[in-house]
Amino acid sequence: MRCYLLMADGEWEERIALELRRKMKELYGKSKIFFLSFRHPGVFAEKGFAEVSKDRPTQPLKAWYRLCQDLLKRRNLRERRIFIGGNLWLLALVTLLGGRRVTVVLPLGLRPFPASPFRLFFLRRFARTVLADDATFVQFLRLKNIPAYFVGNILADLLHPHDTPFLHGKKAICALFPRDDHHIEDLGFFLDFVEHAPDGTSLYFLLALPQGVSLETVQRVASEKNWVFLESLEGEVIEGYLVRERVYLNLTRFLPEALDQATYMVSADQKILIQAVGLGKTVVPVQTGKAEETAALLLHSVSLFEYNQSMSARFGRKGAIERIAVFLLWGVVEDPALPHRLQTIHKRG
Numbered sequence: 491m492r493c494y495l496l497m498a499d500g501e502w503e504e505r506i507a508l509e510l511r512r513k514m515k516e517l518y519g520k521s522k523i524f525f526l527s528f529r530h531p532g533v534f535a536e537k538g539f540a541e542v543s544k545d546r547p548t549q550p551l552k553a554w555y556r557l558c559q560d561l562l563k564r565r566n567l568r569e570r571r572i573f574i575g576g577n578l579w580l581l582a583l584v585t586l587l588g589g590r591r592v593t594v595v596l597p598l599g600l601r602p603f604p605a606s607p608f609r610l611f612f613l614r615r616f617a618r619t620v621l622a623d624d625a626t627f628v629q630f631l632r633l634k635n636i637p638a639y640f641v642g643n644i645l646a647d648l649l650h651p652h653d654t655p656f657l658h659g660k661k662a663i664c665a666l667f668p669r670d671d672h673h674i675e676d677l678g679f680f681l682d683f684v685e686h687a688p689d690g691t692s693l694y695f696l697l698a699l700p701q702g703v704s705l706e707t708v709q710r711v712a713s714e715k716n717w718v719f720l721e722s723l724e725g726e727v728i729e730g731y732l733v734r735e736r737v738y739l740n741l742t743r744f745l746p747e748a749l750d751q752a753t754y755m756v757s758a759d760q761k762i763l764i765q766a767v768g769l770g771k772t773v774v775p776v777q778t779g780k781a782e783e784t785a786a787l788l789l790h791s792v793s794l795f796e797y798n799q800s801m802s803a804r805f806g807r808k809g810a811i812e813r814i815a816v817f818l819l820w821g822v823v824e825d826p827a828l829p830h831r832l833q834t835i836h837k838r839g
Contacts, residue, residue: 492518493568494818495542497526497584497592499575502600504533505648506574506811510595511539513815521819524569528557528580561587570818576603578612591618595814598624599645599764599805610634621814623764626804639822645761646768646808651746654727658694658751664774664788665752667745667762670700676758677703677711681732682781683756684739691788695739697732698748705729708741754788767801768808 494514496507504527511523525534526542531553534541543560546553561584571592573581585591594617596603603609605627613620613636620638622628623645631638656663666683668676677697684695699708709719712732717739720731727747732739742748749755755766758776766773775797777784787793 492521492819493524493570494521495524495526495564495569495571497528497571497573497575497580499528499573499577499580500600501530502648503574503597504530506595506597506644507534508537508539509647509811510572510574510814510818513811514819517812517815518819526560528575528577558583558587565589572818576601578609578616581616582612585616591616593617593619593621593818595641595644596620596622596624596627597644598622598627599643599761603627605630610636621817623805623810625806639817640806641813641817642806642810643764643768643808644810645765647811649746649749649765649769651744651750654744654747656694656696656727656740656742656747656751657724658696661692661694662753663748663751664693664695664754664756665748666695666697667749667755667757667759668697668700668703669757669759670702672758673700673703674707674711677708678715679776679778679781680756681712681715681717681734681739683785684737685734686782686785687737688786688789693754693788695737696748696752697739697741698745699729699741699743700745701743705741708732756784763801764805767798767805768810770807773798773801 496510498504498507507525514521514523524540524542527533531546532541532544535544542564543557546556565588571584571588572595573584573592574595576596581594594613620631620636621641622638623641623643625640628638628640666680668680680697687693712719717732717734720733722728722730727742727744729741729743731741749766749769752771754774755771756774756776757763758778763773772794774784774787774794
């Protein structure tokens with residue numbers, strides 16, 4: 491029986507690990523899969539899955555000691571180990587204690603990964619194989635003689651919307667996603683964006699509110715720009731509406747549904763942008779502080795096409811989880827479009 495240990499370093503990485511297990515079980519149900527969470531021990535056990543080192547003490551030193559003990563106990567087990575994340579110190583730890591190199595899944599759409607000589611040394615020394623969602627970075631690693639493979643858009647695979655449609659009529663949905671840590675700034679920007687939308691663009695504007703943003707905050711920012719708040723007529727799907735003259739902006743907290751149903755997607759959040767590209771949405775690049783110029787891009791189909799083509803070539807479409815699962819179960823599965831992309835990168839370089 492094939493055994494695997496999925497090690498996750500972060501909340502999003504834990505979601506990737508769960509999706510990876512689901513797909514691996516779907517493709518080959520006989521495989522046995524264990525989990526290890528560095529930041530949230532016990533999170534997988536709570537969901538009913540086999541987890542290693544789930545009862546670590548609260549004191550940091552004791553927790554690290556327990557983690558090292560649990561890893562040493564598995565040193566001689568015949569299992570394939572997969573490290574999901576970019577913390578290279580943890581990668582070195584699990585490799586040294588485990589006595590073998592591990593497969594590294596690098597979701598670069600989540601967090602930046604500066605390619606310094608120090609980081610490259612760690613990958614070359616401790617990684618058996620690197621699976622990444624950035625074709626440009628994969629080509630860079632290959633030039634440095636590090637075995638790396640492009641797997642596609644990992645973030646797009648994490649979207650699980652429910653069947654809850656918005657009443658947009660025949661209009662195309664333009665979804666606006668403020669950043670969690672800059673929501674006040676982005677709310678004001680999006681109000682200006684909607685106001686400056688070119689005439690003739692028949693769009694259903696949908697503002698996806700982060701969970702930590704209250705309606706009172708939205709109303710305050712809107713009132714400062716002379717927008718009027720109206721209560722919702724669509725139950726839980728729409729939180730309310732912002733109105734200015736003949737322009738409507740619909741407010742919702744159904745973020746996965748907004749991303750799934752939108753035709754156009756506007757945000758300065760890198761994770762949202764990459765996820766939308768993977769889903770085949772038309773992404774409108776945000777020029778911070780220039781709402782009028784950003785809105786004018788809605789009429790520039792050539793500019794949008796070129797931008798979205800470059801983003802799609804770099805991060806790919808959804809299906810990365812399945813490619814990683816197939817890689818782990820049966821061997822390397824490369825994106826068939828990768829050779830063409832690498833030629834394009836060489837020409838540009």
